[in-house]
Amino acid sequence: MTSLHKVGGLGLVAKLNEQENALRRSELKFSLAFKAAADGIAITRLADGTLIDVNNSYARIAGYTREELIGKTTLEIGMWLHSQDRDQMLARLAAEGAIRDLEITVRKRDGEIWVGLLAAEAMEYDGERCIVAIWHDITERKAAEEKLKLQNEYLFTLHETALALLERRDVHDLLEAILRRAGKLVGTSNAFIDLADEKSETLELIVGAGMYAKEAGYRVQFGEGLSGRVFQSTKPLLVNNYAEWEGRSTAPRTARLQSIMGVPLFAAGKTIGVLGVSNPETRQEFGPQELDQLCRFGELASIALDNAYLHQAAQNELEQRKIAEKELRYINVHDSLTGLYNRARFEEKLCCVADGQAMSAIIICDVDGLKLINDSMGHQRGDALLIAAADILRQAVPADAFCARIGGDEFAIILSEQVEGNAEAVCQMIRQLVEERNLCDPNLPLSISTGYATRSERDISMAQLFKDADDLMYREKLHRSQSVRSTIVGAMQKALEARDFITEGHGERMQSLAVALGEVAGLSKRELGELSLSAQFHDIGKVGIPDRILFKPGPLTQQEYSEMKRHCEIGHRIALSTPDLAPIAKYILHHHEWWNGQGYPMGLKGNDIPLECRILAIVDAYDAMTSNRPYRQALTHKQAIAELKNCSGKQFDPRLTAIFVGQNDFV
Template identity: 55%
Template sequence: MPNNALPILDNLPGMLYRCSADEDWIFQYVSGGCSLLAGFKPSDLIESKKNSHKSLVYSRDLEIVLNGIKSAIAMRSAYYLRYRMIDSLGAPRQVIEQGRAIMSDSGELLCLEGFIAADLGARVDGGYCGKAAVDLHSCAMTEALPDLMFVLDREGYFLQYKEARGFRLPLDFDKIEGRKLDEVFPGRLAGQIRHFSERALQTAEVQEFDFQLPVSGVAREFEARVTSSGTGDIFVIIRDITERMQMEKQLEYMNLHDPLTGLYNRAYLEQEMKRFDGGRQPLGIIICDLDGLKLVNDTLGHETGDTLLVEASRIIRGAFRGEDMVARIGGDEFAVLLPGSDGGMVKNAADRIQDAIEKHNEVNPDQLLSISIGFSVSDDKMINTTRLYRQADDNMNREKLHRSRSARSSIVQALMKALEERDFITEGHADRLQYIVEKMARNISLPHRSIIDLKLLARFHDIGKVGIPDRILFKPGPLTVDEYNEMKRHTEIGFRIAESAPDLAPISDWILKHHEWWNGEGYPHGLKGDSIPMECRILSIADAYDAMTTDRPYRKAMQHEAAVSEIGRCAGSQFDPELVSVFVRSVSGGLE
């Protein structure tokens, strides 16, 4: 931009600028206001590395300015800065600056453009000086800001006023110039403005305070900044900070709370433990661990696991007083601080948790909870919260060792019950499979123990389907590729469930491999031929036959003869050909 292109810009009480995007931010254009602002002529600044934007920032403020501008560039937003600028005599001058990064369509940083306002808040101490008061309506910077701004004289009379953009205070600003502060603002707020105006005049430093006013019946938060003009007038900026305060409160809440359960988090627990450390008031600590959460997450998915965590947190929180501090401190762990509690009170609190868990399990047999609990209580000596926590955690782990097997068994029993309840869809699928596999097993003279395990496999080979979404499991039509890949996960889910249950552990490997094909094209491992367990090869034939001869929502059942023929056609590819012959003999004449 030619320096004489817009002479009117030179009359602004501050400096418009454009600077390069290099590391020094060399000025490419400055308005004539630089003379009043800092004693420079435009020619002193333009294309000068010595007097670049960066070099004019007071050294102690440089990091703040650099970080502010770089952050705004990254977020593609405007920057608003307050810092000290070095004038032509080498003295620091207080300034405020607003600007924005100019980007190309491709996102490349081209330059910075902005406005540096004239000596707001700076003491006039010789050399050049600003005008007695800032002309709010001739300054592009102030007109662009959304804030309410006004200038007062020493007696508190309004000299100038600029309305806010985006908010309106519930006050009478009609014909405000010439009126007194107390005539416009409520008494307490007017007193605050007068108090901080006097401090600004005395210290030549910017004063800040927050206040609250109702707007349309809703309380909103505001920030006021008060500074002297250098000639005795007072410059006041009022900004609506309601959204910022709400965001800060939300961030503070998030920093100290667990987002899933709403309980306090580990950071807050540790903060509170430090507060109690070294005290002599009785303190109890309870550690709770939700048993079997990993098994639930691995089988039914994290959404179901999260549901259990939320329910467990509700039960734990409900067992304590308002002054007790309950926190989720890990994936499946909770901790409680009980100030002023002796051993009996802490034990009673732990008992209340277990009683509530038992009541929950009676009402929700398909959502069983099991929680291991340990606690410790401070003695009469000075509290060592770290030692107290460790004792409670050790006690919890000892109980968990005793409970782990029964807890997993309870969860697996609930999963097995859920599978049985789903079997109504297939009208006794498991019972029919048990009948077929037993006939095949007896025809090849498998020992009695193997037949018992094979029948167990026939009943629970699909237990992993409890972890498959109903939208896929009960879809009335063929599955998409993605849905089929999701469905295939049921073998691995079933394996993890069976591994955790003593009753099913002997058949866990078969559950994993019951969808392997004779030719190696099955899943999950692509096993081939005799490397597939015999029991899995038997089950795969019986399972396929029953699937074909059972009505499905999207097709009618095959006749017995057609299904047997299809099994024979797949001998040597999907099925063991020798076992296909055994199957045919076993079902000759039907299955009545």
């Protein structure tokens, strides 16, 4: 019994020893695994959060030694960056008894890291309720994920931006969209777009945001500052520590800049401007990544701008084409000078009236004396008279009337469904408006002859109606032609005297001198009357000479002198157009002929020159010499007589010159 008992006891001891050895081996293995594990393992007392044990990996993750951590609470080492993370973990342990896959940020000794809680479980450890947790450093993975996320967001932003920008057609609207998206892309609210002005070689700030919001119109020269250098080089540029940059601008707004970068914008195959962004000194600096993003964005923006400019050019071309077509349609049916309908449109209108209306009236108007105005004062003055006539017709006719210029000085009015009394009323209104106009501008009087005809029966053709109205107008024109021409010539003479201070009193002095000399020369009473009239109107042709020549303060050039000599021919035409002046037309033409044949306009010589003209030449020269001129002072009587003697036989008739000089009683 005793032996067996001993034997049994020994077996139990051996079994216990074996179990103890196995437990030690297991503990050793656990200890080795605990210490050598790549992931961090921590055993924390649940009651107060004290770290009972941690392995080397956990200590490395936390940035401490094992000795510094064991015995400390997680609160003491400040592990929990966010208290809600700890509360969340404890709540899940209480509810679930274990946790899998929890990612949080924790504080380590020298910063913050991302960790992943692979597993955490509440269990008994050395008789205490503890939490065994396995941690894994996932900072690099999270950084890679964040980078990938940012890259995805960047690509998405570029894609969305490309779609948004390409849809925009208004250039200014597009520029503002580019500005907003560029700032958002690189994380700043300060952005600007400068566009080039090739003529002034400057870049102008067109749109701006943030610190540039109120700087529209600000300009920099090509090559100046960041924008100028980017534009000139056509390459992107990043400047950090702007205050130390050698190319910095001296503008007050740049004083607080820390970081700025810009990229070129292109359109139509050339650089058109610069897209720029900046950060003030209180913000972070830009880096190569932001510059690369801005460059990529700038490429998209350039494509969008190119499209917008092409669209704008196409729209402008289309608009210009529409305007040109409209102008062409207008020109086809309107008179270019007066803006009234033209002859072609008038004839079309006649056909329409003939086909569709039972009653109509035609008024024919003619501007009197237009040829005289054109020949004497030039077509520019004649055109002014035509424009004035057209304005009067517009005022005189009803709103539904048709008014056209159908010839050089002729106008026509079609009054649809009018009776004769209304046509007469329109003619009366025209006459009244002409009178009012001439009171305001007596220097260039306007006269309009009118005639009208009405149709009340369809069997009267429009051609016949037109002829009847034209005949009536012509009769009125013949009846008043002489008085109209006289009025025009009288107005010309008054206009010449009013604008030419040189001629003030010149006509009267000429008359007195010429008549006195003519009497001595033996002219008849009729001839003396014509001579007196010639002295008064000999310079009437100067109404057609430009003021720049007539009032030039110095000697005339050869070309100007040739223009001035035309006043004889102009005066001749004026005189021929007026019965009262027709007898003296030849005297006006030849009053600048010289005795030796070197005068103008015909180069007549000696006695071939009419006697009246030889007299006019002497007294005209004497009065001119003894009167002030813009380019010289008047000569004395003695000096003028000496000059006449000197030119006797050359410019002047020697016999008449001797008479004029010898008769001091009338000089």
